[in-house]
Amino acid sequence: MTAVDLRVAQRPNAPMTTYRYDEYDAAFVSERVAEFREQVNRRLSGALTEEEFRPFRLMNGLYLQLHAYMLRVAIPYGTLTARQMRRLADIADKWDKGYGHFTTRQNLQYNWPKLVDTPDILESLADVEMHAIQTSGNCIRNVTADHFAGVAPDEIEDPRPTAEFLRQWSSLHSEFSFLPRKFKIAVTGAEHDRAAILVHDIGLRIVKNDEGEIGYQVVVGGGLGRSPFIGKVVGEFVPREDLLAFLEAILRVYNRFGRRDNKYKARVKILVHEKGIDEIRAAVEAEFAAMDRTVFAHDAEEFERIAAFFAPPPYDSLPATSALLRAAKLETPAFANFVDVNVGAHKIPGYAIVTVSLKPIGAVPGDASSDQMRVLADASERFGFGELRVSHEQNIILPHVKQDDLFALWRMLDAAGLATANAGLVSDIISCPGLDYCSLATARSIPIAQAISKRFSDMSRQRRIGKLGVKISGCINACGHHHVGAIGILGLEKKGQESYQITLGGDPTFSASIGEILGPGVTAEQVPDVVEHLVDYYLAEREEGEAFIDTWRRIGHARFKDVLRREGEDGADI
Amino acid sequence: MPVFKHPQILIASNLTDGEVVFLGPSGWERDHRRARIARKADEATALEALGKCDISANRVVDVYLADVEIGSDGAPTPLHYREKMRVKGPSVRLDLGKQAGEGAL
Ligand code: HEM
Ligand code: SF4
Numbered sequence: 001m002t003a004v005d006l007r008v009a010q011r012p013n014a015p016m017t018t019y020r021y022d023e024y025d026a027a028f029v030s031e032r033v034a035e036f037r038e039q040v041n042r043r044l045s046g047a048l049t050e051e052e053f054r055p056f057r058l059m060n061g062l063y064l065q066l067h068a069y070m071l072r073v074a075i076p077y078g079t080l081t082a083r084q085m086r087r088l089a090d091i092a093d094k095w096d097k098g099y100g101h102f103t104t105r106q107n108l109q110y111n112w113p114k115l116v117d118t119p120d121i122l123e124s125l126a127d128v129e130m131h132a133i134q135t136s137g138n139c140i141r142n143v144t145a146d147h148f149a150g151v152a153p154d155e156i157e158d159p160r161p162t163a164e165f166l167r168q169w170s171s172l173h174s175e176f177s178f179l180p181r182k183f184k185i186a187v188t189g190a191e192h193d194r195a196a197i198l199v200h201d202i203g204l205r206i207v208k209n210d211e212g213e214i215g216y217q218v219v220v221g222g223g224l225g226r227s228p229f230i231g232k233v234v235g236e237f238v239p240r241e242d243l244l245a246f247l248e249a250i251l252r253v254y255n256r257f258g259r260r261d262n263k264y265k266a267r268v269k270i271l272v273h274e275k276g277i278d279e280i281r282a283a284v285e286a287e288f289a290a291m292d293r294t295v296f297a298h299d300a301e302e303f304e305r306i307a308a309f310f311a312p313p314p315y316d317s318l319p320a321t322s323a324l325l326r327a328a329k330l331e332t333p334a335f336a337n338f339v340d341v342n343v344g345a346h347k348i349p350g351y352a353i354v355t356v357s358l359k360p361i362g363a364v365p366g367d368a369s370s371d372q373m374r375v376l377a378d379a380s381e382r383f384g385f386g387e388l389r390v391s392h393e394q395n396i397i398l399p400h401v402k403q404d405d406l407f408a409l410w411r412m413l414d415a416a417g418l419a420t421a422n423a424g425l426v427s428d429i430i431s432c433p434g435l436d437y438c439s440l441a442t443a444r445s446i447p448i449a450q451a452i453s454k455r456f457s458d459m460s461r462q463r464r465i466g467k468l469g470v471k472i473s474g475c476i477n478a479c480g481h482h483h484v485g486a487i488g489i490l491g492l493e494k495k496g497q498e499s500y501q502i503t504l505g506g507d508p509t510f511s512a513s514i515g516e517i518l519g520p521g522v523t524a525e526q527v528p529d530v531v532e533h534l535v536d537y538y539l540a541e542r543e544e545g546e547a548f549i550d551t552w553r554r555i556g557h558a559r560f561k562d563v564l565r566r567e568g569e570d571g572a573d574i
Numbered sequence: 575m576p577v578f579k580h581p582q583i584l585i586a587s588n589l590t591d592g593e594v595v596f597l598g599p600s601g602w603e604r605d606h607r608r609a610r611i612a613r614k615a616d617e618a619t620a621l622e623a624l625g626k627c628d629i630s631a632n633r634v635v636d637v638y639l640a641d642v643e644i645g646s647d648g649a650p651t652p653l654h655y656r657e658k659m660r661v662k663g664p665s666v667r668l669d670l671g672k673q674a675g676e677g678a679l
Contacts, residue, residue, distance in 0.1 A: 043589075049632075066594075066656075114592065115591065446664075
């Protein structure tokens, strides 16, 4: 028995499609919990002031928000087991208010934990190999990955071993625990980018060279926030054995030159922008050439050890298409719509990838009740090897469902209010918590998402409109990705009122672009009207097969601006 | 010192559970209508000083003054929409927070 088999055997209820902690990991996490318990006690006794305590609490994912504390739990590369999902539900019931919020960074946020309960919550998480480390602070944050990892037909390689490899390296790296600012890394192994790698501090794209060897295209300096940038290529092809050394070279250059004097200029994107990618590339290459790389000699071996955890589940061999599925679609139109919109092709014949939308019409994007979490855990066990994924679009994925089982799964989801067939459509809105929860917010974002969702509640109209990314942030920090929304909405304060700035043309994929401002800010009530006018104009102008973003690119921003101006003059309520 | 334009109350977060609290006549209250109102600049300064004491005593964190208007019943209502949210709870979950009668000290 290999070490991996042994560890899996010790946990009979755990599927082996994700990383399992070894003793070292487990000890590390439980030490951190014990340490934090001690820190909380010292805070409560007054031995630590808030200034002294704040860095410790942030290092453990605990924020102070508008109405209460908020705990951010990491879901590394978005992969969860059924057991972990159930634990998240239990924590929500025991220590929070019966729900959680799935975020764009593959985290889960609890909105109401008490400071005094947090050590118990962390202990309960550690018990299922979860934690809140590196969800905050100026360190390398939770590494995110394509949520279709390991199952997408367009994939060169599963990005999760890489993400886990990076997580282990970065978790322990004292040199990089006090970076000038937080640092976010995303990985994709596919031809289509579902992980928004071009808007991360470092984006990794797994590629194959002409010799058929696997390596990484390394992109640096992307980011959203106050000053959005698309990342630039710093390494065209970095072989796997050099990856960590190359990333360390980047981080060292950043550590050396990154601006610590001004929080708003401290991200690596500003450094890349100010110095230019050529200078950065030269500095990284020089650093890489000069560094002692013997410490990385065992990287390839370690990578293989990790990769073994992500072995595919024991799939059955099945025909490529399912007669049962075809029949059920004919019989039940609502199911057919669900399959057409939320179900994607799988690389294994006879299987499918299912997106469970956490955006029912009028609901809070990304919120799931503890009951829904349990239904999802059950569904994954009945129909998908007990594995779930969290997408950066704030939805849940069941990555390995037999096509034959889709109808039964749909009925189960439908009964729990989880069968909304809107993945990728106009009501599948990304929204940050905004002023309903966040202490940094300048305006609310969730009610805007709800209003747009309700405006487009006619599902057949949504399908006619097709793929359209609406993304909303409640302040300039851009946690809701508004810069890369085909329609982006940013909540601001104008003369003591909430005001919304609309941008068009954002795109988070390999064809990345930052949205352009449409015009002066509008009120909350006006936002759904504006969105509707924009959508109607697109429908009138689009050519065969064009998504909103394609039409916008073809006919140009000015035409969309004009429409709004004309509508305004005609006395419409804009 | 900022110009004193409106009456003010002192807002904070309770250390142990993060609940939003308001300095009242005798200690922290979870209902803003029971907050002590500063009607002059020196009264506001006095409220702030009391707040600082309770920061040192590890009772509350994140303490600040918020502008209010005073209703016919004499109770204060925050002027800014951010603090209006804080005295109620999330506008998208009317079943949670102070607006739902939750929370206690
Ligand atoms: C509620 C507490 C939150 C706080 C205090 C917070 C704080 C911040 C700040 C200060 C920034 C700007 C960083 C910079 O530009 O240097 C930021 C960016 C960001 N946050 Fe949050 N955030 C919160 C919630 C969230 C949530 C709920 C999500 C996911 C939905 C999220 C995901 C992101 C993303 C994706 C960015 C922009 C990407 C980038 O860093 O360039 N944050 N956040
Ligand atoms: S964008 Fe602003 S309002 Fe939204 S979660 Fe981030 S910091 Fe809060």
